[in-house]
Amino acid sequence: MQRHNIPTPHYAVCINMDDVKSALPLFKTPIVVKADGLAAGKGVVIAQTKEESPHTAAEMLSGKVLAGAGSRVVLEIPAR
Numbered sequence: 001m002q003r004h005n006i007p008t009p010h011y012a013v014c015i016n017m018d019d020v021k022s023a024l025p026l027f028k029t030p031i032v033v034k035a036d037g038l039a040a041g042k043g044v045v046i047a048q049t050k051e052e053s054p055h056t057a058a059e060m061l062s063g064k065v066l067a068g069a070g071s072r073v074v075l076e077i078p079a080r
């Protein structure tokens with residue numbers, strides 16, 4: 001999308017918790033935390049607080065909740 005100059009919400013792709021912690025200061029709440037893989041409709045959480053966001057991302061990245069679907073997470077602002 002960026003390559004073709006298509007407008008999208010502000011987002012960050014994270015592959016580990018260091019990426020998540022670096023990206024979080026760039027976002028205001030609420031923050032959408034998405035598994036970047038097939039999660040059967042269960043891979044999206046709208047975190048209402050800055051504290052909830054890294055906790056949710058850590059669960060997804062651990063592989064315990066969504067298996068391989070959470071090997072990367074996307075943080076983004078919700079569409080309005």
